[in-house]
Amino acid sequence: METLINNNKNQSVYDVIISGAGPVGLFLACELALTKCSVLILEKAENPHSLLKQLPFGIRGLSAPTIEALYRRGLLNELEIHKRLKNPHQNAGQGSRRQVGHFAGIPFHEGNIDTSQWTYRLPSSTETSLISEMEELETVLSRRAEALDVEIKRGLAVTGFHQTEDRVTVQSGDQSFKSKWLVGCDGSRSVVRKAGGFEFAGTEPEFTGYTTLVDIADPEKLSPGRNVTPTGIYLQSQPGYIVIQDFDGGAFHNAGKPITLQHVQEVLRRVSNTDVTISALHIATTWTDRARQATIYRNGHVLLAGDAAHIHSPLGGQGLNLGLCDAMNLGWKLAATIHNIAPSGLLDSYYTERHPVGVQVLDWSRAQVAIMRPGPDARALNAIIRDLMNTRDGATYIAGRVWGVLTHYNLGSDHPLVGHSVPNFEFKDGTRIGELMHDGHGILLNFDMNASLKTLASEYGDRMKYVSAQAKEQLGLSTVLIRPDGIIAWASESEPDEQLIRQAVALWFGR
Ligand SMILES: Cc1cc2nc3c(=O)[nH]c(=O)nc-3n(C[C@H](O)[C@H](O)[C@H](O)COP(=O)(O)OP(=O)(O)OC[C@H]3O[C@@H](n4cnc5c(N)ncnc54)[C@H](O)[C@@H]3O)c2cc1C
Numbered sequence: 001m002e003t004l005i006n007n008n009k010n011q012s013v014y015d016v017i018i019s020g021a022g023p024v025g026l027f028l029a030c031e032l033a034l035t036k037c038s039v040l041i042l043e044k045a046e047n048p049h050s051l052l053k054q055l056p057f058g059i060r061g062l063s064a065p066t067i068e069a070l071y072r073r074g075l076l077n078e079l080e081i082h083k084r085l086k087n088p089h090q091n092a093g094q095g096s097r098r099q100v101g102h103f104a105g106i107p108f109h110e111g112n113i114d115t116s117q118w119t120y121r122l123p124s125s126t127e128t129s130l131i132s133e134m135e136e137l138e139t140v141l142s143r144r145a146e147a148l149d150v151e152i153k154r155g156l157a158v159t160g161f162h163q164t165e166d167r168v169t170v171q172s173g174d175q176s177f178k179s180k181w182l183v184g185c186d187g188s189r190s191v192v193r194k195a196g197g198f199e200f201a202g203t204e205p206e207f208t209g210y211t212t213l214v215d216i217a218d219p220e221k222l223s224p225g226r227n228v229t230p231t232g233i234y235l236q237s238q239p240g241y242i243v244i245q246d247f248d249g250g251a252f253h254n255a256g257k258p259i260t261l262q263h264v265q266e267v268l269r270r271v272s273n274t275d276v277t278i279s280a281l282h283i284a285t286t287w288t289d290r291a292r293q294a295t296i297y298r299n300g301h302v303l304l305a306g307d308a309a310h311i312h313s314p315l316g317g318q319g320l321n322l323g324l325c326d327a328m329n330l331g332w333k334l335a336a337t338i339h340n341i342a343p344s345g346l347l348d349s350y351y352t353e354r355h356p357v358g359v360q361v362l363d364w365s366r367a368q369v370a371i372m373r374p375g376p377d378a379r380a381l382n383a384i385i386r387d388l389m390n391t392r393d394g395a396t397y398i399a400g401r402v403w404g405v406l407t408h409y410n411l412g413s414d415h416p417l418v419g420h421s422v423p424n425f426e427f428k429d430g431t432r433i434g435e436l437m438h439d440g441h442g443i444l445l446n447f448d449m450n451a452s453l454k455t456l457a458s459e460y461g462d463r464m465k466y467v468s469a470q471a472k473e474q475l476g477l478s479t480v481l482i483r484p485d486g487i488i489a490w491a492s493e494s495e496p497d498e499q500l501i502r503q504a505v506a507l508w509f510g511r
Contacts, residue, residue, distance in 0.1 A: 019308075208287075
């Protein structure tokens with residue numbers, strides 16, 4: 001951290017200020033602090049605890065790339081809740097008919113999924129989907145961030161900022177803070193996005209979603225599980241925990257009116273087509289399927305990540321996953337830029353890699369809404385998708401997308417592994433490659449000892465590890481260059497050409 005003498009006052013200049021201590025801001029802070037960047041997080045809420053972050057409201061599905069990211073930083077084992085609770089979508093059915101996920105509420109089953117199609121996701125020791133709780137996730141990430149000397153100031157909302165060529169002055173009411181970079185991780189209503197003039201393009205909602213915890217006087221009037229009616233959808237996964245989709249064009253959510261018992265009862269009666277009576281409303285929140293994405297993720301020294309960069313309906317649970325993977329992608333690139341060791345274009349690749357993934361997720365959420373609408377057209381399309389999902393190829397494709405197994409970056413290589421997450425190779429001593437990634441360094445993995453590759457890795461000091469060991473399954477590979485975010489940057493089946501591997505290393509790690 002530098003100290004700036006400003007108007008006779010000493011003021012710290014952080015490498016990065018992050019607006020928002022949600023899961024994305026916290027994880028990004030951990031990634032930056034791993035490489036010794038000084039980080040300040042300004043968080044609007046004074047209290048990190050909230051009923052909305054606790055089960056059942058705070059339930060979040062984690063998909064394969066996120067699970068891998070947490071595992072690779074040694075955080076997965078610190079999360080306990082998934083070890084106690086089963087994914088609600090995975091409880092229904094037995095054996096091969098066991099439901100393991102859904103698309104637009106249409107289940108797909110374990111026995112239909114052909115994991116052998118995912119050649120490069122194997123071998124893996126991590127799950128492809130898990131449930132988590134927002135509060136636990138944030139607690140674990142805050143603890144890690146603080147252990148890495150990240151400063152978190154709670155109760156201080158970012159209200160604006162001003163940037164010059166090399167500094168950002170961040171305003172929080174009458175206080176100001178200085179940094180080299182500012183990252184907006186301040187959620188769907190991001191002040192950083194708005195103050196930074198980022199365009200937020202997309203589509204308007206079709207429904208208001210309600211997540212409620214209620215007491216019902218006559219529970220027998222509602223059916224358990226998911227119910228599609230001529231006017232909407234309601235889901236009762238446990239007594240009193242009710243989720244409703246009311247196709248009002250998002251009008252109620254947009255109006256920002258208080259959510260009263262009378263209103264929830266009126267909506268539930270209409271959608272369920274019953275005269276059910278709610279005797280108490282304990283907690284309720286609304287959401288929509290508005291789908292918008294920032295058209296650029298960087299403006300000068302200001303960046304966006306997580307919900308600040310993209311919003312969509314929570315159907316299929318992808319927002320948190322998208323945001324945490326933004327953070328994993330951005331962290332090492334921004335750190336290298338701050339330490340002046342980034343090759344040209346490295347930071348720009350955050351946008352070129354992550355924006356298309358966001359586009360896909362937004363379209364995926366729109367597609368689900370399109371077949372959930374009340375009405376004959378959507379019902380007909382829904383039936384066709386249901387039939388396709390009952391086939392082996394259909395279920396495998398949907399599961400691959402829902403679990404993020406098919407996500408990869410186009411890094412311009414012909415090799416089918418490049419741009420994919422590295423398989424979790426297990427070495428003869430039982431160690432797995434993912435366990436060697438806790439420090440966030442790159443890895444030059446060589447299944448046959450090669451002295452010149454060892455020399456090459458050593459030229460990058462502690463930014464790159466040389467790992468030479470035989471793995472139990474090597475997928476026919478000889479050498480693999482792994483970025484700090486676990487993505488394969490270069491791979492070769494035969495003894496690598498030294499010039500080519502040097503070029504590949506320089507492309508991602510500089511010269
Ligand atoms: C009902 C529901 C269910 C969902 N289920 C899933 C799921 O199963 N799987 C999944 O992947 N995603 C799911 N999501 C989406 C997921 O919760 C979000 O995508 C995720 O929380 C985004 O994280 P974030 O850190 O970007 O933003 P947030 O979690 O919104 O955190 C932003 C933080 O910034 C703070 N902040 C706001 N403004 C300011 C400011 N001006 N200054 C400083 N701090 C500020 C906020 O207080 C907050 O702490 C669901 C969402 C909803 C609504």
